[in-house]
Amino acid sequence: MVQITIEGKKEQSFECSPDDTILRAALRAGMGFPYACNVGSCGNCRFQLLEGEVEHARKDAPAWGERDLKRNRYLGCQAHPKDDCRIKLRFDESYAPEFAPARTEMTLKEKSAITHDITEFFFELKDSNPFLPGQYALLGLPGVEGGRAYSMSNITNDGSQWHFQIKRVPQGIATTCLFDQVKIGDTLELDGPYGTAFLREDAPRDILCLAGGSGLSPMISITRAAAISEKLKGRQIDFVFGGRATRDVCGREFLAELPGFGERIHFHAAISNPGPEDTDWEGYTGFIHDVAYEIFGDSIRDKEIYFAGPPPMAQAVQKLLFELKVPPEQIHFDEFY
Ligand SMILES: Cc1cc2nc3c(=O)[nH]c(=O)nc-3n(C[C@H](O)[C@H](O)[C@H](O)COP(=O)(O)OP(=O)(O)OC[C@H]3O[C@@H](n4cnc5c(N)ncnc54)[C@H](O)[C@@H]3O)c2cc1C
Ligand code: FES
Incomplete structure (x- = not known):
């Protein structure tokens, strides 16, 4: 084990095994180390190395380059410490895990x-x-x-x-x-x-889940939990799934098993690239962010919003929510790099 010390007004430190990364060891110790993807793509976990040596696992990490190396900056999710390190970054308590990884x-x-x-x-x-x-x-x-x-x-x-x-x-x-x-x-x-895009049971709003393709899984988990949450009793839950064609559409079968389906839990589906096989499609057509606006209009602003999917989808949804001036604290998402 080596010791990682965070420089700041109040010096903090934690232990990290050399086969672990600095980000994950900090989270295991219950600390609020900022991050999102954990695979080197978002850059949220960047820190400055003041003393010590690290091995950067992914040399081709999309969020890390020559400029970072020159300035002694590394990605917490990719940095394996070789010896005791002193690093600089700003902790944020909102990243401290409820369940330690x-x-x-x-x-x-x-x-x-x-x-x-x-x-x-x-x-x-x-x-x-x-x-x-x-x-x-x-x-x-x-x-x-x-x-x-x-x-x-x-x-x-x-x-x-x-x-x-x-x-x-x-x-x-x-x-x-x-x-x-x-x-x-x-x-x-x-x-x-x-991950920090988890269900907020204390949020006093109806829920909107947007799942683009591979983003199905976390939206199903959130809807399953919201459906049986005592705190969220009576809240409307709208689930929009976006795929390219009819054969991609899924999710309804999981929601149909939940109490309140058709009453307070609603499934909507959209396809973005209809082809000759999609002539029987009767649902929405278009990208998921446009379809969400078509269904809910400006009332999106009043919802607690969860979304997951590939980067182009996540970026289009973020742009829409920014234009609608949805307060950031109502938005929870993962980009699937
Ligand atoms: C927070 C999060 C949650 C996700 N949840 C889901 C989910 O629920 N369902 C789902 O289908 N997909 C999910 N994904 C996407 C998933 O992680 C993979 O990117 C996807 O399955 C493609 O992986 P692949 O190796 O088959 O494809 P490839 O095209 O071979 O690789 C795809 C990704 O792997 C990354 N990568 C390459 N080398 C490395 C490396 N050494 N270490 C780490 N990453 C590397 C690349 O940056 C690229 O983004 C999620 C992604 C993120 C970030
Ligand atoms: S958490 Fe995304 S780059 Fe490290």
């Missing part, structure tokens, strides 16, 4: 196809750990460098079952391994939970 193993118990390219994977953990609805975990896949982030689709109960709805990416390194090589009974490494 932990590393364990999990066994694949079952899998079930949802669409032509989305499958739900049902895992059982060796060491139970709870998570909040909407959070994600890092999965270690055999032969795949670096953990990949996947959001849980279930709600935890005792923390022993973690389910994931995952979209196969054509030629994707991790998803090809998961879909084609990992078999029922196989064991994978798991690190989690992570």
